[in-house]
Amino acid sequence: MLRANGLGKRYRQRWALADCTLAIPAGKVVGLVGPNGAGKTTLLQLAAGLLRPTSGTLEVLGRPPAVTPAQLARVGFVAQSTPTYASLSVADHLRLGAWLNPRWDGRLAEARIERLGLDRQRRAGRLSGGQRAQLALTLAIAKRPELLILDEPVASLDPLARSEFLQELSAVVAEHSLSVLLSSHLIADVERVCDYLVVLVESRLRVAGAIDELLTAGRSLEDLVLTHMAQPAREARP
Numbered sequence: 001m002l003r004a005n006g007l008g009k010r011y012r013q014r015w016a017l018a019d020c021t022l023a024i025p026a027g028k029v030v031g032l033v034g035p036n037g038a039g040k041t042t043l044l045q046l047a048a049g050l051l052r053p054t055s056g057t058l059e060v061l062g063r064p065p066a067v068t069p070a071q072l073a074r075v076g077f078v079a080q081s082t083p084t085y086a087s088l089s090v091a092d093h094l095r096l097g098a099w100l101n102p103r104w105d106g107r108l109a110e111a112r113i114e115r116l117g118l119d120r121q122r123r124a125g126r127l128s129g130g131q132r133a134q135l136a137l138t139l140a141i142a143k144r145p146e147l148l149i150l151d152e153p154v155a156s157l158d159p160l161a162r163s164e165f166l167q168e169l170s171a172v173v174a175e176h177s178l179s180v181l182l183s184s185h186l187i188a189d190v191e192r193v194c195d196y197l198v199v200l201v202e203s204r205l206r207v208a209g210a211i212d213e214l215l216t217a218g219r220s221l222e223d224l225v226l227t228h229m230a231q232p233a234r235e236a237r238p
Ligand SMILES: Nc1ncnc2c1ncn2[C@@H]1O[C@H](COP(=O)(O)OP(=O)(O)OP(=O)(O)O)[C@@H](O)[C@H]1O
Pocket: 011, 015, 016, 017, 034, 035, 036, 037, 038, 039, 040, 041, 042, 043
């Protein structure tokens, strides 16, 4: 799914992500966790091709990210701000999705919008934050990507919507053997849907591996993550 070698991104003097070497097998549902400012969004944006590395190399699904339209079509990305076009209606977004994406699954998109009870004629700018997030997620899933990258996908959803979204994500993964890379501060959600864990602390990779291999008998995922977060990080430099 993702192979990084000495990957780093620097803003002026500050390394947002430093010296990250990582190989995640395809088909995993990866939970990316870490404290605020640890570099999670930076890693996701590098993987989506929205940022260029300052150092090192990165391959996503075996290729450098977002270099060709074909490669772009293989990856779905929902940013933390769940961007939509404020003046376009829900129906316009679905039409736009169909027009822009070669593998667009219109039936899936329509069914999801129906189930969420979103008014197809309502402009995105008039939706609530959670409804906008659901619309953005619908567009990303209906694109039928091989890899779905989600930056804190459930942060603005109510508890029921969050639970339903995670259930649906698991179903989509099972049905379409999709890889997922998602960041979250909610360890219980990571435990529920993810089978692979990546922990970043202060711009550095702290731990990465299959969750069932990382967890020793009797230890909870929350305990494991908190222990790694609490350990002092080395100085962040490439
Ligand atoms: N455009 C930018 N310019 C300068 N510094 C940035 C920029 N984007 C991120 N940073 C810095 O890079 C570091 C990592 O930020 P990033 O957004 O990747 O963290 P995060 O783990 O996603 O945090 P959070 O959990 O709060 O969303 C932070 O110190 C942040 O201030």
